[in-house]
Amino acid sequence: MDTVTTNAAVRERVRRWRAGGARIAFVPTMGNLHSGHISLIEAARRGAARFVASIFVNPMQFGPNEDFAHYPRTASQDAEMLAAAGCDLMFMPDAQEIYPDGLERATRVEVPELSRILCGQFRPGHFEGVTTVVAKLFNIVAPDIAVFGEKDFQQLTIIRRMVADMCYPIEIVAAPTVREADGLAMSSRNQYLTAAERRIAPRLYGALQGAVRRLAALDRDFAAIERAGRLEPEAAGMQSEYFAIRAARTLGAPQDSAQELVVLAAARLGKARLIDNLKVP
Numbered sequence: 232m233d234t235v236t237t238n239a240a241v242r243e244r245v246r247r248w249r250a251g252g253a254r255i256a257f258v259p260t261m262g263n264l265h266s267g268h269i270s271l272i273e274a275a276r277r278g279a280a281r282f283v284a285s286i287f288v289n290p291m292q293f294g295p296n297e298d299f300a301h302y303p304r305t306a307s308q309d310a311e312m313l314a315a316a317g318c319d320l321m322f323m324p325d326a327q328e329i330y331p332d333g334l335e336r337a338t339r340v341e342v343p344e345l346s347r348i349l350c351g352q353f354r355p356g357h358f359e360g361v362t363t364v365v366a367k368l369f370n371i372v373a374p375d376i377a378v379f380g381e382k383d384f385q386q387l388t389i390i391r392r393m394v395a396d397m398c399y400p401i402e403i404v405a406a407p408t409v410r411e412a413d414g415l416a417m418s419s420r421n422q423y424l425t426a427a428e429r430r431i432a433p434r435l436y437g438a439l440q441g442a443v444r445r446l447a448a449l450d451r452d453f454a455a456i457e458r459a460g461r462l463e464p465e466a467a468g469m470q471s472e473y474f475a476i477r478a479a480r481t482l483g484a485p486q487d488s489a490q491e492l493v494v495l496a497a498a499r500l501g502k503a504r505l506i507d508n509l510k511v512p
């Protein structure tokens with residue numbers, strides 16, 4: 232695996248691969264890799280001959296009081312994990328490479344509406360930062376496929392919309408959420424939890440499972456299910472931000488029983504903000 236830090240070096244490498252007829256897969260990450268990220272790489276390898284991963288802690292997607300400065304950065308460990316997973320190229324730009332004129336003057340890409348609901352209500356500007364950096368990375372790497380985790384279900388939905396609206400010739404592949412043995416969705420931010428908090432963190436997943444059980448049994452009292460879903464993490468000591476039943480394709484309010492549903496939740500626990508979701512089978 233090669234590691235490069237400039238847009239030009241990525242383009243040069245991808246151009247050569249493409250000239251040889253290879254399909255290119257891409258996984259954007261913020262590093263501090265865990266098994267969830269590696270599962271994306273495995274999904275990507277199935278659809279393409281060459282594989283690029285980026286590691287960039289994107290300042291534009293962090294709010295002023297968020298954890299940008301403290302976000303775990305583990306470059307050499309990440310490089311080892313990527314190489315072991317069969318990655319061909321690791322792209323590790325610095326902020327100057329991605330935002331040469333600074334954040335304030337940079338062109339931004341925004342998906343309206345979808346970016347302002349759910350997590351967007353609690354993290355203003357977050358998804359604009361995500362779509363801006365992903366649009367830039369798509370233009371730099373120019374992959375055939377890009378893989379995103381269902382763990383960040385709203386992000387995946389927003390990226391799909393951006394790709395459709397901006398006519399990117401890129402296939403978006405969704406990879407299922409990878410969980411710890413007790414059900415907690417793997418996340419780089421789980422390491423902010425104390426041992427006591429770590430023990431109660433899986434209760435968010437438990438609340439989602441409870442809601443999905445009721446929905447699968449055709450309970451359609453959405454308001455009552457959402458209320459119960461907020462109470463469960465609160466009772467465990469978390470501060471619930473939202474617990475919402477939505478149409479899986481649009482993230483809009485569920486209209487009729489034929490739609491596929493997803494339950495999404497976010498809660499604060501100590502220094503961590505946990506997000507998770509489950510589709511109704």
Ligand code: AMP
Pocket residue numbers: 259260261262267268270271378379380381382383406407408409410416417418419
């Ligand atoms: P991040 O480094 O947190 O920006 O995540 C990079 C990619 O990995 C995103 O597409 C995430 O949805 C995905 N991802 C993060 N955690 C998991 C997980 N536990 N299971 C599956 N995908 C994940």
